[in-house]
Each structure stands twice: as structure tokens, then as C-alpha cells.
Amino acid sequence: MFRSALLFLVLFITWLALSGHYSIFLLISGVVCAGLSTILTLRMNKIDNLPPEVNFTYRLPLFWIWLAKEVTTSAISVAYHILHPKLPINPIIQTISAQQKTDVGLVTYANSITLTPGTLSTNVNKESIEVHALSKNFIESLTDSEMNLKIAKLEKSQETDS
Amino acid sequence: MIFMVASAALLFTILLGLTRAFAGPTVYDRLLAVNNMGTKIVLLIAVIGFLMGRPDFVDISLLYALLNFIGTIAVLRFVKQQRRHADE
Amino acid sequence: MNSIIIDIFGWILIGSGAFFVMTGGLGLLRLPDVYCRIHAAGLTDTLGAGLMMVGLMLYAGATLVTVKLILVLVFLLFTSPTASHALAHAARLDGVVPWTKKNTKEKRK
CATH class of the missing domain: 1.20.5 (Single alpha-helices involved in coiled-coils or other helix-helix interfaces)
Structure with a gap:
């Protein structure tokens, strides 16, 4: 109600x-x-039979600000790669693990990966996400799992609230 | 003045997108180009609204953003279904 | 005085937005396959659109137009990754082989 x-x-x-x-x-x-x-x-x-389970906490805007910073830095890097006359790209596909438990968390993670230029989620499973990256250093920023942890935290704070 | 520059840049980029839509080897290239052109058109409509001094144009660009997303997903579904039929 | 400040920031924001949009368009042409081109398209969708919309908001000031611009921007930021993911996923299922450096070298031989 x-x-x-x-x-x-x-x-x-x-x-x-x-x-x-x-x-x-x-x-x-x-x-x-x-x-x-x-x-x-x-x-x-x-x-x-799927009630919307979105709870906004104070962490969400903070996460957005962090994401905006991340997007800006990687966008500049992608722009450099595109404008470089030799086109120094080396695309790879790698599967990375996802710690999120709920669907909303998993979607948030996959969408954040895609929103960041240079990385692109091509397939999402329950426990892992297949990522296509423009070159190795883009995927390195994902495998240090800062984003993963942040979204898992976001999820936890939602669970305790509801 | 800046609005002029911005709309010129957007129009030029839409031209690049059109080239990709014509050249693209796979369907997905074409779809991507059309989707991307849609985003640029949303921006273009908003900028032209400011250029003409009629910011109400933003309503139209909001509508176009909605239609662009749904259009891409719809065409993608159609392509997927056709591929499945072709396989059978 | 105030309008000069708005003009300066507007030039910077909209100009850099236009730069990113054009870079994305160039990438759409230059990069070798669908997956890479989606990265270039993402450049237009995120920073290009974001900077331009923020620049327009400066000119609109505190009016309803700003609210609408924010709505457009939020909508673009929420939908563009979904559309990109759907495209990439469909291409992957359809068996479009990702371009790698090795691929081209083998072809050249």
C-alpha cells in the first residue's frame, strides 16, 4: 500500500x-x-509476481558520484585510444566474478560495467559476468574489484534497511 | 554562438553515424549506428531549442529519448526472432 | 558579469561535450568490430551527452527546462547501457567473432 x-x-x-x-x-x-x-x-x-525491490539509501548518490568519476577517467582514456593514429587497442574477453546476491544488484553491476566506456558486459550469469574490454588496462580496473565490493555493500545496506 | 558550433558538430557526427549504418558489415553494426544517431538527435533537438530561443523543444527530445530506446530493443527482438526462424 | 561567467562555462562544457561526441562518432568509423564500436558509442552516451546537458542547464537556469534536461540525461544514462548490453549479448549469441590482434595477423598470412 x-x-x-x-x-x-x-x-x-x-x-x-x-x-x-x-x-x-x-x-x-x-x-x-x-x-x-x-x-x-x-x-x-x-x-x-515480482514486486519492485528498490530501496534508496544514502549510499546510492555517493556511489553515483564515484561512478561519474570512474566514467570520466575511462572516457578520457578511450578517447585517447580512438584518436591515437596507430589505434593501440587489444580487445580481450574475460569472465569476472560477481558477488551480488539479488537481481537488482547484479543488474546494477552489469550496467555500471557497460556504462563505463572501455568495458562492456556481454553475458550475465548468476555468479559471473563476461566482459569485453578495449584493452588490458581497462579490465584491470575491474579485476581489482572495487566496483564489485561497492555494489555488494550497496546491496547489504538495502537489506538491513528493509 | 556555442549552440551553432554544437549543432554543427552533432550534425557532422550524425553523418559519420550514417556512414557506419550504410557500411556496417553486420546487422548489429547498423543497429548500433542507428541507436547512437538517436542519442545524438536527442542532443541536437535540445541544442536547437536553445538556438531558436524556444527551450520547450526539450519535451520533444525527452519523447525522442524514450522512443529511441524502445525502438532499438524492438528491432533487436525482431532480428533475434528472424535469426531463430532461419536456423530452424 | 554574471552572463559572461555563464558563457565561459557554457563554452567549456558544451565544447568538450561536442568533442567527446565527435570522438565517439570517429570511433564508430575507425574501430574494427561491433564490440569495439559499442565502446565508442558509450563515449557519446555518457560524457558527450552528460557534458552537453550540463552546459545547457547552465543556460536554462533554475527553471522547469532544467528539470526536463535532468530527466532526459537520467533517462539516457539508464537506458544506454541496457541497449548496449542487449546489442552485445545478441551479437555474441549470434556468433559474431570478436576482433583480436591475432585474428588480423592470421588473415594477413
């Missing part, structure tokens, strides 16, 4: 932010649309 109320609120705020007009008619249609979307989502949850 709390979840659906929260969903309704988020949808309605999105409506307000996107419309920019606040006449009574538009406000009422916003309430109707947000309500309909909430009801549809509840129905879909019944079919899927």
Missing part, C-alpha cells in the same frame, strides 16, 4: 514537472493519469 502511494506521488510530481501549466483541469487530469498508471502497475505486479 505504501509503495503504491509512493508510486502515485512520484508519477504526479513527474506530471507537474513536465506540464508546467497549473490550471484546475490539467491538475485533475494529472491525478487521473497517475492513478490509472498506479492501478495498471499493481495489476502487472500480480501477473509478474
Whole structure:
């Protein structure tokens, strides 16, 4: 119940932010649309049997900032590789282990790997992720498993909260 | 002025993407090029909105971002299914 | 005075964003196979789009347009890795062989 109320609120705020007009008619249609979307989502949850398990903690924004820093450094490195006249790339595929237990954590890890330029997840299993990297030094930043640990921590803090 | 430069750069890059979409040896190259061009078009629409002094264009670019993602996934599914049929 | 500062930062941010977008486009042409090209595309999707959107936000100021720009950016950052992963996974299942340095040398022989 709390979840659906929260969903309704988020949808309605999105409506307000996107419309920019606040006449009574538009406000009422916003309430109707947000309500309909909430009801549809509840129905879909019944079919899927997969309630959304996303809890936001204070760690998530910190992780995003760390990820942004990581993305910036590796993007500059990829740009150097592309612009270099000799194209000094040496692509490799390597399987790395993932410690995440929940699906959300695993998806977060795989997406973070893909979002960082230079590394790309090509296959995701329960315990490992197959990664394609532009050259060896990109994959070295993954095998020191800093990102892995950070997301595992993120997951743990979610479990204790809920 | 910066908006002019940015939209020129974006248009030039879209041209590069088009080349890849025509040349790409596999379907996936073409799909990647189209998806990437979509991202650039989202940026281009936003920049052109500022260039024309009508920032409302951002609404259109938001819509285009949504459509671009769903379009890529849909075409990918279609390609996958066709490949499976061809195998049988 | 204020507008000059905005102009300077806007030039830097949007200009470097355009640089990364163009580098990504160049990589799309130069790199040898699909998997490598996805890396180049990622360059456009992350830093190119990010820097440009932040630059536009500077010009928009504290208005609803900024909120919409943030929405566009967040949406791009959430969906582009998903699309890239789907592409790479499909290519892998379909048996597209990744390019390596050895491959080309064998072909040349």
C-alpha cells in the first residue's frame, strides 16, 4: 500500500514537472493519469509476481558520484585510444566474478560495467559476468574489484534497511 | 554562438553515424549506428531549442529519448526472432 | 558579469561535450568490430551527452527546462547501457567473432 502511494506521488510530481501549466483541469487530469498508471502497475505486479525491490539509501548518490568519476577517467582514456593514429587497442574477453546476491544488484553491476566506456558486459550469469574490454588496462580496473565490493555493500545496506 | 558550433558538430557526427549504418558489415553494426544517431538527435533537438530561443523543444527530445530506446530493443527482438526462424 | 561567467562555462562544457561526441562518432568509423564500436558509442552516451546537458542547464537556469534536461540525461544514462548490453549479448549469441590482434595477423598470412 505504501509503495503504491509512493508510486502515485512520484508519477504526479513527474506530471507537474513536465506540464508546467497549473490550471484546475490539467491538475485533475494529472491525478487521473497517475492513478490509472498506479492501478495498471499493481495489476502487472500480480501477473509478474515480482514486486519492485528498490530501496534508496544514502549510499546510492555517493556511489553515483564515484561512478561519474570512474566514467570520466575511462572516457578520457578511450578517447585517447580512438584518436591515437596507430589505434593501440587489444580487445580481450574475460569472465569476472560477481558477488551480488539479488537481481537488482547484479543488474546494477552489469550496467555500471557497460556504462563505463572501455568495458562492456556481454553475458550475465548468476555468479559471473563476461566482459569485453578495449584493452588490458581497462579490465584491470575491474579485476581489482572495487566496483564489485561497492555494489555488494550497496546491496547489504538495502537489506538491513528493509 | 556555442549552440551553432554544437549543432554543427552533432550534425557532422550524425553523418559519420550514417556512414557506419550504410557500411556496417553486420546487422548489429547498423543497429548500433542507428541507436547512437538517436542519442545524438536527442542532443541536437535540445541544442536547437536553445538556438531558436524556444527551450520547450526539450519535451520533444525527452519523447525522442524514450522512443529511441524502445525502438532499438524492438528491432533487436525482431532480428533475434528472424535469426531463430532461419536456423530452424 | 554574471552572463559572461555563464558563457565561459557554457563554452567549456558544451565544447568538450561536442568533442567527446565527435570522438565517439570517429570511433564508430575507425574501430574494427561491433564490440569495439559499442565502446565508442558509450563515449557519446555518457560524457558527450552528460557534458552537453550540463552546459545547457547552465543556460536554462533554475527553471522547469532544467528539470526536463535532468530527466532526459537520467533517462539516457539508464537506458544506454541496457541497449548496449542487449546489442552485445545478441551479437555474441549470434556468433559474431570478436576482433583480436591475432585474428588480423592470421588473415594477413
